[in-house]
Amino acid sequence: MRFLEYEGKQLLAKRGIPIPRGILATTPIEVEAAAKELNGPVVIKAQIPMGGRGKAGGILFAENSKEAREKAQELFGQEIKGYPVNFLLIEEQVVVTQEIFISVVLDVIESKQLILLSTQGGVEIETLAEKTPERLVRYFLHPLEDISGHTARDLLRRTGLCGQNLVGVATVLTNLVKCTADLDLTLAEINPLFILGDGSIIAGDAKIEMDDGALPRQRKHLSELEETTGRPIAELGVAQGARIAYEPLGGEIGILAGGAGLALATMDIVHLNGSTPADFLDFGGGGSAELIARALRMVLSQDSVRGVLMNAYGGINNCEVMAQGVVEVVTEDKPNVPIVVKMRGHFQEEGWALLEKNNIPVIKGGTTDEAVELLLTLVNKTGGL
Secondary structure (H helix, E strand, C coil), rough: CCCCCCHHHHHCCCCCCCCCEEEEEEEHHHHHHHHHHHHCCEEEEEEECCCCHHHHHHHEEEECCHHHHHHHHHHHHCCCCCCCCCCCCEEECEEEEEEEEEEEECCCCCEEEEEECCCCCCCCHHHHHHHHHHEEEEEEECCCCCCCCCHHHHHCCCCCCCCCHHHHHHHEEEEEEEHHHHCEEEEEEEEEEEEEECCCCCEEECCCEEEEHCCHHHHHHHHHHHHHHCCCHHCCCCHHHHEEEEECCCEEEEEEEECCHHHHHHHHHHCCCCCCECCCCCCCCCCCCCHHHHHHHHHHHHCCCCCEEEEEECCCCCHHHHHHHHHHHHHHHCCCCEEEEECCCCHHHHHHHHHHHHHCCCCCCHHHHHHHHHHHHHHHHHCCC
């Protein structure tokens, strides 16, 4: 389960990690009232369960309540990375002297929590690891290990932090590690963690993901969160993208599939053909045209994508309906990367005809290998790879 920033920050605040003053709003009028209450310049942040909002225009700044209302009107009703903007977090602007990257993530290969630290906060971890790997400190936690203040300070010294800043960030790190254990989190990332002009430290953002298998035993904490926010988690959280299981991976070939197994197999075939998958996306069964369109837009929102393959067997999915979702995106958004569709099942002839009518390449009776090979050929022709 992926929480929105607002929810994640409330979880952190309850566990001793300071956050900025902020108010959730659902209308421009509420945004104006929130800005008045905060009584100063504010940041207006779209609440969607995806990163990269700033680059996508989902974070705006306002000097006063009137400007905040005007900026909010720009955001409400928009779709950012495939998600509708229904909620805005209004926060006070703060004077920042340094930004820190701090993350605790479950490494599924090592079956351990991995701590990632850097004084180069505010950038995506992939960019950080690629461009300045020497500035990224890594430390694997033993499953039975609870990080001490001494260990936290030693790790942070390796990033170059010192003095009071080191002590303050170490406290945040120990609390964050404890938070991951208490809440069964697979990801707890603060990027950036702000060090302010007065020396105080607050979480500028929060990416929090909870193990779905742990939800039953986390009901108490989830109920507390609902009481704090005043809203059901299902209304705010990743359920905005209901029925779409999505994980961006930063590769070149976008994938959306009707089933987790099919998605994984498609990713393997992309690898075997010498390319890299940009994501894992499973849109499940019985999907509407709207859901397929949203899934495709989510995949296309990644800057790294050079081509997209939709792979689906009819099953309980209607091929004509799925084709309608693809056609909607192609005709309305006019993506500049090739899209190939491989699908079979009921209403397949109607679906194929609709795709062909709109000049969308379709694999009818072939294999996933053939679909990937066709897509890579098209990508190479357009100069995408």
